[in-house]
Amino acid sequence: MATPEKAAAVAELTDKFRSSNAAVLTEYRGLTVAQLKTLRRSLGENAQYAVVKNTLTKIAANEAGITLDDQLFAGPTAVAFVTGDPVESAKGLRDFAKDNPNLVIKGGVLDGKAMSADEIKKLADLESREVLLSKLAGAFKGKQSQTAQLFQALPSKLVRTVDALRAKQDEQGGAE
Incomplete structure (x- = not known):
């Protein structure tokens, strides 16, 4: 049985998935707190970067009607929830990952459609x-x-x- 805290976390993540234009799942293993702050700033005003629990995130994505591959939930995961221009946030993630190889873009969702890491990198190349x-x-x-x-x-x-x-x-x- 789910605890009230877990149920609240799932509800919050479900709302974020539903209200976002895009969500990008990343692995942040090895990044310092200072690097995570820099990453959050590089994403722009219309994105939130949150460290999440894999199981709760998978449940929330399913409740939001989004089907994601189980491989995206391997290892420590953080999600960039984008409410504005997804290209701007994808560029921020790509550029940060170039300078900080510990950040790994796993994949994500754009307008309800699952995307691979390569597709997110192509999105970042758009104007x-x-x-x-x-x-x-x-x-x-x-x-x-x-x-x-x-x-x-x-x-x-x-x-x-x-x-x-x-x-x-x-x-x-x-x-x-």
């Missing part, structure tokens, strides 16, 4: 949502500009063609 949206807007604006130029060019080209035909007819008419 932020704002940059991608601005590039998309720029592409649309560029296409609109090209279309506007095309529509402006057609009438002026037609006028030049008519003027050229008129001039040619005037030459032919004047030559007769």
Whole structure:
């Protein structure tokens, strides 16, 4: 039977899984408290990094409707719960792991879909949502500009063609 403390911990973790856009599971073995503080800062404002118990985390993930591989729960585990841009937090984890090889990214979840460690690293290589949206807007604006130029060019080209035909007819008419 679960103790009230464990039940409360599972309920809290379940809420975090449900309210997060993403969750990244890591192994933190060998990191100092100072390094963990640095890691928490590198994740950004919209992420919480929590050391968790494997069994309780697995139960909470299942209750939140998330199926994770049992291998993710081997060894000491900490979870980065991301409520904002997952790319920013993935970059923070990747960069911290480069400088601190004791941090191992195990895998995670993005919008309810399980992700491997490699997929999280690929996510970290993406540009932020704002940059991608601005590039998309720029592409649309560029296409609109090209279309506007095309529509402006057609009438002026037609006028030049008519003027050229008129001039040619005037030459032919004047030559007769």
